[in-house]
Amino acid sequence: VLTQSPVTLSLSPGERATLSCRAGHSVDKYLAWYHHKPGQAPRLLIYNTSTRATAIPARFSGSGSGTDFTLTISGLEPEDFGVYYCQQRSNWPPTFGQGTKLEIK
Amino acid sequence: QVQLQQWGAGLWRPSETLSLTCGVSGGTLSNYSWSWLRQPPGKGLEWIGEITQTGSTNYNPSLKSRVTVSVETSNQFSLKVTSVTAADTAVYYCARDLKLWLRTPSRYFDSWGQGTLVTVSS
Numbered sequence: 001v002l003t004q005s006p007v008t009l010s011l012s013p014g015e016r017a018t019l020s021c022r023a024g025h026s027v028d029k030y031l032a033w034y035h036h037k038p039g040q041a042p043r044l045l046i047y048n049t050s051t052r053a054t055a056i057p058a059r060f061s062g063s064g065s066g067t068d069f070t071l072t073i074s075g076l077e078p079e080d081f082g083v084y085y086c087q088q089r090s091n092w093p094p095t096f097g098q099g100t101k102l103e104i105k
Numbered sequence: 106q107v108q109l110q111q112w113g114a115g116l117w118r119p120s121e122t123l124s125l126t127c128g129v130s131g132g133t134l135s136n137y138s139w140s141w142l143r144q145p146p147g148k149g150l151e152w153i154g155e156i157t158q159t160g161s162t163n164y165n166p167s168l169k170s171r172v173t174v175s176v177e178t179s180n181q182f183s184l185k186v187t188s189v190t191a192a193d194t195a196v197y198y199c200a201r202d203l204k205l206w207l208r209t210p211s212r213y214f215d216s217w218g219q220g221t222l223v224t225v226s227s
Contacts (some may be wrong), residue, residue: 032213041217042150047203053215085150093165094186096150 002086002097010105017073020102022087030090033062033071036057036099037082045084046071078104107132111199111218117225126177127199127218133179133182136200138210141174143186143223151195155202156182157210175207189225196220 001024011017016086021031033046046062049069057073071081081104086097113125121187127139140155152166154174164172173185198221200214 034214038216039220041198041219043217044213044215047205047211047213050209053203087150087154087213093167094152096152098149 002088002095004084004086004097004100006100007098008075008101008103010103011076012105013078015076017071017076017080017102019071019084019102020043021069021071021097023067023069023088025091027088027090029065029089031062031064031069031104032089033060033089034087034096035080035082036085042085071103076102082094107216109199109201109216109218111197111221113197113221113223115222115224117189117193119190119225119227120188120210120224121225123184123189123193123223123225125184125197125199125221125223127182127184129180129198129201134176134182135179137204139174139182140202140212140214141197142200142214143197146193148180150198153184153186153197153219154214155210159208191225194223194225196222 003022005020029049034042036042050062061072063070083099083101085099110131111127111184117123138157141153143211156162171187176182199218201216203211203213203215205211
């Protein structure tokens, strides 16, 4: 089970966002983050804890290992708001967290 | 750049077999693994199953007995879910596996279809 916190995060453009994902069992480094906006497909941001996917800006960074992981967005842009999901591929089957909604304050 | 376009009926009756297809443009299915995922209303994402680059299939144990993922053509793959109930109501997505290793799926998803809202109701 992946537990994300907070459930909702209200911030203003330009601020720093810190999102957490906790796993019930170790997932080693095998954790990803996705950004999902209503009516759109989810977008892969980070995989293997800290590797940015193709064309993902440097303001997105990931850290952690084992059971505790963090996604940090430095300097929020208007397009960054939406829901963020973590996903593990270490244990079977692949699973997602319930999401953190990042909303404009 | 690869694009995934999915299609299929949006309304299914209980006990029917749900069927969706995903077409890949800008590439073929070769050398990648392909998955189906879904998101029930108000809930998180759930991985359903995959067909790997070697043609093998793997499924979520929660759905395994009812799900089939198969290749239709060189650039189309499909999902079938038998005996659907209201609990299968969700937005369904097809997705491509991020290529990290030669033969093992990464089970991270770097390209997604637009999503299909599937409702199961009598």
